[in-house]
Amino acid sequence: MARGIRFYEAGGPEVMQWESLQVGAPGPGEVRVRHAAVGLNFADTYFRSGLYPAALPAGMGVEGAGVVEAVGPGVMDFVAGDRVTYTGSPLGAYSTERVMSADHLIKLPETIPFDTAAAMTMRGLTSAYLLRRIAPLREGDTVLLHAAAGGVGLIFTQWARLLGINVIGTVSTDAKAEVARAHGCEHTIVYTREDVATRVRELTDGAGVPVVYDSIGRTTYQSSIDSLARRGLLVCFGTASGQIPPINAMELAVKGSLFVTRPALADYIADPAERTALAGEVFGHVGAGRIRVEINQRYALEDAVRAHRDLEAGRSVGSSVFELESAA
CATH class of the missing domain: 3.90.180.10 (Medium-chain alcohol dehydrogenases, catalytic domain)
Structure with missing residues (x-):
């Protein structure tokens, strides 16, 4: 039975x-x-x-x-x-x-x-479309990935390293930071004690990153927006903490003509x-x-x-x- x-x-x-x-x-x-x-x-x-x-x-x-x-x-x-x-x-x-x-x-x-x-x-196909379909990343680019020690995160960071892409990963603990670095993260940010956007700016000489990959949603949306370089792209592919807030179009313009997308694996x-x-x-x-x-x-x-x-x-x-x- x-x-x-x-x-x-x-x-x-x-x-x-x-x-x-x-x-x-x-x-x-x-x-x-x-x-x-x-x-x-x-x-x-x-x-x-x-x-x-x-x-x-x-x-x-x-x-x-x-x-x-x-x-x-x-x-x-x-x-x-x-x-x-x-x-x-x-x-x-x-x-x-x-x-x-x-x-x-x-x-x-x-x-x-x-x-x-x-x-x-699911995690592998998600990493595949994020890295191979969403944005035209180039070798040497640096991106921000939330939940870097999660199931998608560990596959994503290894794949990114194969492509020559540097990953700044956010994690909740030092133990998870160690795991993320072992799987390819160039830098980790322990968000429970560090300001994510501030740290991203420090790591990128003030420029920010061209793409942020965010599976967390509500609690990370603002730090993701604040971490982007001019004309950067926020990829909201999950809502672990809840739905993202309503998007303020003028904020996207003021912060550098930013883009936001909410993709779903099913469409890829x-x-x-x-x-x-x-x-x-x-x-x-x-x-x-x-x-x-x-x-x-x-x-x-x-x-x-x-x-x-x-x-x-x-x-x-x-x-x-x-x-x-x-x-x-």
Whole structure:
């Protein structure tokens, strides 16, 4: 019998319930996937809390890796036994198995273990579009990245170093600063005791940075704006502390003709060819060992409540996964 996490109302971690699930045969264009590992992402908490809308009752989770068990009519690109990974809607990854559209799947190379895939598919693809699609960065550029010791942060900084891009990373503790530097941060700022914008100006001889990558949102928005160079770009790709405040267009002009964008991963992997290209870059770097994926928190799927509490309390470093029985 399949099992998984469901929730019937928005709220804190305690609203999640571990239940038996009915998983039928795949329909047209669908596959049934047996999970070996499932990703834990901060975005999961947005659906659970109600920040992101979900039709209730709902499953939980948008990222998993495992093996195709069956394919429905019309599925041409996958067969039973294929190793796969995925990220994206609909919810339901917190489960031992599920039926889903084949359109979301990405074939997983043998060089990438299931737990690594679950820890890095969303984070790796996010880092890929941030570094390869958002802004025309050049070798020698310096950028600011918030949450540099997080799952995206550790992949992003390693990749940036490969591209010759210097990263100033913000972190909450000295321990996290050490982790961030070990993964490629040129400089770290412990935001709990240092003023971020002031320190960025010091590190850039007063110029500021051309791009700020901000996954925190409400509490970091102003320091991000104040850290930008003239005609700089603020990339708000997450809202861990809440939504950013309303944008004051005149402030953007006064502070140097600044730009702000709020991208979503879904729009950068909607095209199958682009998704395949970005995934190929991620898998190539990880498979060759040029980028290390740090899994520092591992949970059983039935411990989702504890996992969400750890995540929201800031106790996580790097990536977190739920481990299931091997699907090999």
